[in-house]
Amino acid sequence: MEEGVTRIGVSLPKNLLDEFDSIIETRGYSSRSEAIRDAIRSYISEYKWMEKEEGEIIGVVNVIYDHHMKGVTDAIIDLQHEFGGIISTTLHIHLDKDSCLEMILVKGEMQKIKKLVDKITALRGVMNVKLITALKE
Numbered sequence: 001m002e003e004g005v006t007r008i009g010v011s012l013p014k015n016l017l018d019e020f021d022s023i024i025e026t027r028g029y030s031s032r033s034e035a036i037r038d039a040i041r042s043y044i045s046e047y048k049w050m051e052k053e054e055g056e057i058i059g060v061v062n063v064i065y066d067h068h069m070k071g072v073t074d075a076i077i078d079l080q081h082e083f084g085g086i087i088s089t090t091l092h093i094h095l096d097k098d099s100c101l102e103m104i105l106v107k108g109e110m111q112k113i114k115k116l117v118d119k120i121t122a123l124r125g126v127m128n129v130k131l132i133t134a135l136k137e
């Protein structure tokens with residue numbers, strides 16, 4: 001066994017493991033252990049940003065919204081001007097006839113980013129908002 005590596009045994013329902021195995025096969029992992037290590041790293045990273053109340057982070061805010069809803073497009077643009085100091089760039093993708101995906105790359109104080117996320121989430125016509133952060137480990 002490698003130095004500094006601990007072996008653990010985990011009990012899992014069969015269907016959960018089958019689904020996991022099918023995903024890691026598609027993604028081309030050479031071993032289940034490697035895939036589990038990656039999965040645990042993303043779990044930790046996801047948890048850490050939720051816990052982080054302050055400090056500088058970099059990430060992307062994914063916003064899915066219905067562009068037919070009156071005023072929502074303008075409101076999203078207004079908010080991006082208001083929060084211009086923490087926004088590096090924005091990517092807009094027309095998903096289908098009704099919905100748009102706005103990917104807003106953010107870099108700055110976590111508190112400000114949370115405020116932006118909250119304001120976007122509160123808009124009528126916004127269906128889903130998710131902040132994904134890249135944390136160095």
Ligand code: NI
Pocket residue numbers: 067092093094095099100101
């Ligand atoms: Ni669009």
